[in-house]
Amino acid sequence: MPQSDLSDEDLYAAYRGGDMAAFDLLYARYRQPLYLFLLRRGHSETVAEDVFHDCWITVIDKTKSFDGENFRAWVYSITRNLSIDSFRKANIRLTEQFDEESDSNSHLSTEKVQQDVDCLELVKSSVSSLPIEQRDVFLLKEEAGLSLQQIADVMAVGRETIKSRIRYAMNQLKKLMAECL
């Protein structure tokens, strides 16, 4: 079986066994998605690169903290935690009040976002304008490709909460991107 067909878990095990080529392959798989996850989470390019670097250093050094089950969920969990720490260090208030019943996202400047003509730019700015909990769920689903249960595990909340956050995020994006749909 060629190495490129191996699962992430097998590649990581191979790297731990001394195979540098396995690491290169694993890095190539996650390089862009992890970086984009950080950018879309709201970091500047410089900070995103720092957090990205720290994330990989954790993957390299903390080999024993991986339970061997799901590399993807593990690596995104590390990245998200490091990102939260980075925001905390910079004293940026990350957690916004989230009221699922009221769907009160009136603070979003819909008009401003909709001024963007380019739909690709619009989708970026729309995702960035989502409340952080909804943004995280959207990114972990669309960027990371995690299942609902995996997202629930990464974010330490219930599966139903994740489902409703995805629904709210999608509704909000539909509103913000109306002109592109």
Add this chain to the structure above:
Amino acid sequence: MNDKHEEAIRALYRQSGTEQPSVFVDKRIRKAASRALYKNTKQWVWSLSTAAVLVLSFTVVLNLIDVEPELFPVTEQDELKQQVLKKNRIKSQQRKVPSYFPVLKSPPPASVSME
């Protein structure tokens, strides 16, 4: 309709991601990964080679003592030490049976009751 819109949003989102980390960061990460591997391998090789050298030296010395005992001559001091050790051993054996305990050469008479 909703699903169609959601699919359109997903498609746009997928197309929007073009940013990449710099080559400099790639190099730093790759270097760290390779260094960590080298460090682990180095530790493992060091432990194994140290153990191997110890076992080998011990075996060689033991074989030399058996095959060529003249390489390890017994000095006068060693002989003296051996004599002292021998004397001590005899003394300690003698101490085990104190002289003031009478040694019974024949069983006690039958008339003596055990009451």
